[in-house]
Amino acid sequence: MTDPILQLSDIGKAYGPVNAARDINLDVEPGEFVTFLGPSGSGKTTTLMMVAGFTAPTQGNIQLEGKPLDPIPVWKRDIGMVFQHYALFPHMSVAQNVAFPLEMRGVAKEDRRKKVEEAMEMVGLAGFGTRLPKELSGGQQQRVALARAMVFKPRLLLMDEPLGALDKKLREHMQLEIMHLHKNLGATVLYVTHDQEEALVMSDRIAVFNAGRIEQIGTPRDLYEAPQTKFVADFIGETNFVSGTVEAVNGSVAKVRGLDGQLSTQLAEGSRAVLAIRPERLHVLGGDASGDDNSLTGTVKELIYLGQSRKAIIALEDGTEVTALEQAAQAEATALEMGAQATLGFRSSDARILADV
Template sequence: MAEIHDSAVLVSFRSVQKTYDGESLIVKDLNLDIRKGEFLTLLGPSGSGKTTSLMMLAGFETPTSGVIELGGRSLNNVPPHKRDIGMVFQNYALFPHMTVAENLAFPLSVRGINRTDSSERVKRALSMVQLDSFASRYPGQLSGGQQQRVALARALVFEPQLVLMDEPLGALDKQLREHMQMEIKHIHERLGVTVVYVTHDQGEALTMSDRVAVFHQGEIQQIASPRELYEFPSNTFVANFIGENNRLDGRLLSCDGDRCVVSLARGEKVEALAVRVGNPGDPVTLSVRPERIRLNGASESCGNRFSGRVEEFIYLGDHVRVRLEVCGAKDFFVKQPIAELDPSLAVGDVIPLGWHVEHVRALDPQPNSL
């Protein structure tokens, strides 16, 4: 990754560790620079350290060791309410006895902002989330999506330089969740505020973020733009966690520059990009995305060609997932747009298929737990 000029960095984690029992580290040696104005998502499964990292930045957790800086100064002894950070939680955390306007005015009064200025800011924040006419309602009179909008407005109303969001859309249904993803993304683009967002939903991370940091077992596995993470995963964990992925286990036969040849269990040979491999004879896992695989005649130009037996069709509206048995793997998936699917294809058919060398990555061997 290119070096970032210091003035563009808003938050720095320097060798940050967190343990609750003195033995197991929830966060291991975290070094991370967050840029001014970016939308950075911390993504990972439960227990991977992403929420703990966010809570340390917010001030609700204390690092066991290391330093967190905001705007060049250490936050280690700064209480949460003095950090100039807005927070949005999954459960909204609105005051039920206060109206929407009073909920929004609360963080302003805590900061000593006068009433005239305060009511002007509340108005602006409500209009930003399209709730102008809801000022006098109470949280209990609002839907989940409206409450989440109020929580978002409250985090933005005092114009913080940094907004932290912890699974803020987790309680919403799919359609509303997707709508709110775009709302938050557009508000971020308009305001230029820095957002650090925690989710375990990879689709959400890919949709909203400028960069995504993928966490696993307390460490960042890869930090990159959504496209780079999906197309160029740096290890097997990232390849499996982001999007759908076909995995083939084999052993490294030879390497030549950035290309390598891998031998599969039944002896088939695959030419691949050598991304994270050891020495000849070492185990490797091949990763190839389902939409990169070509069937029948379309496979003729591919560097890697095999045959597969069709096991199942899974219809998903705009595309079909075809499950095949390929090279001994029974759950090998191909994604085909409806318009490109051969209507005569049937379960039991044995067909040629293939993929280009640049679309298959040779990575570290997957642990059996994956």
């Protein structure tokens, strides 16, 4: 493992008695794409702003390439940033915008032009240099912002919800394009979004923020398959929760309401907990349920046809509604009827037992 390029150690930001962010610890590897994911007000943008230098942390310290970042002012940090609404300078042409960071660094004119051309080519906008930002579409402006943030080879690239203003289709296209740029250039990226799907698609690792703290850091797969808190399980993807108390703890397995699941963190017997299970891991019994060692019964409340899959919403005896998602072929084999009884099965290795807060 190489030395981390960026280290956040216990950083936090307090506005009077309010903690916008606290106890943030994160090491970022060179070339890594790390996403800060969380609802608005969760501290993810505050943390990004502390790295950029727009906000001074009130606790902890930040190190970039092994040197403390805090005494360095914004304009000397050599960190590129793509702003939420791009912040392209409206009175300068696209080329002038991209040349701006080079101009500030005293790069000679000839060299500047060459680098601007390369950067424009890189984002597929060669020949657009003389236009004004407002003459470009949203997607094109986004690319200019990217070119401008990367043209001076920053040590770190920050992106603050850069795709938020684009429509869905363009957003998905730009996600792939940013990923390719990241791979090709080997840049280290910190990316802020509240869109969990975007985070899953793009990131090497995701830090899930909630109420000013990082709830969990991990690869997209870690977070989806092995959430450690109820918040993470709920925020990323869709999850069914069955709540109860922890029973029969045995190493890393335990029971909640008689159902077996994996313990992510140590929970004492008798404490309040939820059993979390993804809809696609719930099988309607009667179909292929091999390996299932847990079962739930309830009444079919809703059957939703989704083309490639079918969603069944089933109310358990205590009223808890759980959703089972089955692929179309599987769904055909398990005929369900509205109002009828249904039995659902799942593997205990697919279920997580999490503290209920």
